[in-house]
Amino acid sequence: MNKTTSRIYRGVQLSLAAAAALTLASCGVGGPVDASKKSEAASAAGEGRTLKLAHVYDAGHPVEKCGVTTLTEKLAGSGITVKSFPGGQLGSExxxxxxxxxxxxxxxxxxxSFLGVWHEPAAVLDGAYLFESVDHFAKxxxxxxxxxxxxxxxxESGLQVLSGWYYGTRHVTSNKPINTPEDMKGLKIRTPxxxxxxxxxxxxxxxxxxxxLGEVYLGLxxxxxxxxxxxxPxxxxxxxxxxxxxxxxxxHLVQAVNVVTSASIFDSLDESQQTALDKAMDAAAASVRECVETAEKDTLAKWKQDGSIKxxxxxxxxxxxxxAREALPGQVSWGELYKEIQASK
Known part of the structure; x- marks a missing residue:
């Protein structure tokens, strides 16, 4: 299958998927989940706690394949079960x-950046060219x-960050090479x-x-x-x-994604469950970093070899x-924090 045929085929797939999603939505699938009712039902049945987790990444992405899988494995026997809904099934980020x-x-x-909507300084991690290495990011x-x-x-918001996972280092794809800021001019670039x-x-x-994210393929x-x-990845x-x-x-970004719950959900867990969840999150973070770094290296090598993208x-x-470092600090409320983190490498 050549690239043109592949593009058409993928477009048809996504169109069918979109139609299926609309059908499910009309039946009430994919709407907000009442976590309290599920938790009450599970407790009544003696099954422990089932926590529903949603994200926008495909099932084959390291976030799901490595992070959520590790999380599930490490929580076995803890009284907590994680049920994952990948691919934006329950909505956008x-x-x-x-x-x-x-x-x-x-x-x-x-x-x-999405946490920054609730508490502005949390967006600092998404400041362009904040980090020069994954180690600086992790530290x-x-x-x-x-x-x-x-x-x-x-x-401020009741949102509780359980863990930060290395999502990868962001790069630009386009139909022409991008070598300098001048090459970006006039380009309509999708962002979250x-x-x-x-x-x-x-x-x-x-x-x-x-x-x-789910609309980007067709948009391109x-x-x-x-x-x-x-x-x-x-x-x-x-x-x-x-x-x-x-x-x-x-x-331009060495980036994290955050696993977030509410303080009320976390506080409703008993002490042993909280400890188990914290330990599982640490193991998942390590697993995701290893998987993402491997995927970055292997995928670039594959692309260089097969030429599917230059x-x-x-x-x-x-x-x-x-x-970025000249312009950004003056346009955000956390400009001094941005400079402080850069200097801490």
Whole structure:
């Protein structure tokens, strides 16, 4: 199957999937989940607690394949069962997070920009060119600065961050190579629908177009958008390499996704369950990092070999970095925090 045929075939698949989703939605499937009723029913049946977890990533993505799988395995015998709903079944990142805040859902996985809607400093982790390495990223996530931010987020919104998982390093795909900020001008670049993503794209030189992840393939195929930015594993599992000619290694975000619950859900667990959940989250975080780093390396090697998408390494990252680090701090409320984290590497 050549690339053109593959693009058409994938478009038909997604159109059919969209139609099926609408049919299910009309039957009440995929709406908000009443977590309290499920928990009460499980307790009455002596089954322990079943916690529903929603995220937007495909079932083959490391978030599900490595993170959720490890979480489920490590919680065996703890009295907690995690039931996962991948692929945006229960809504977008923003919608799932709102359901957690309202008590309609037990857990969701959301990026820092979405947490920043509830507590602005939490978005700092999504500041373009904040980190220069995954180790610096991991050290910051575990450090006092972010723990204080997560504590304030909990106090302000009732949202409790259970863990931060390495999501990958984000790069730009397009139908032309992106070497400098000048090359971004005039490009309609898909971003997640959160303010910080849009600001990053603007600062890098592009025009941000918010769009749900599940709509991006068709958007690229039909020319509604020109480009998108994501980590390598997401580009691969979403098959964006079928509808884009280049992946330019801009490395503009070394990014986390956060596993989030509500303080009321966490406090409703007994002490042994809380301990088990914390330990399982640590194991899942380690598993996801290993899987993502392996996927990044292996996928790039495969693309270079098979040519399904051209890997552009001739990116002037210093030009992008200088532009972001000069412009970003003055346009956000957490500009000094951004500088502080950069200096802590």
């Amino acid at each position: 923003a919608q799932a997070l709102e359901q957690v805040a309202s008590g309609a859902l037990d857990m969701s996985i959301a990026g820092p 910051t996530l575990e450090g006092d600065t972010m723990q204080k931010i997560y504590s304030d987020l909990k106090d 629908d959160a303010p910080q993503y849009m600001l990053n794209t603007k600062i890098m030189g592009g025009t941000a177009t918010p769009m749900a 195929q039909q020319g509604v958008i020109d480009a998108q930015e994501n980590p390598i 997401t580009i691969a599992t979403a098959k964006f390499n079928e509808v884009q000619d280049y992946v330019s290694l801009t490395g 890997v552009n390494e001739d990116v002037d990252r210093a030009a992008f970095m200088d532009q």
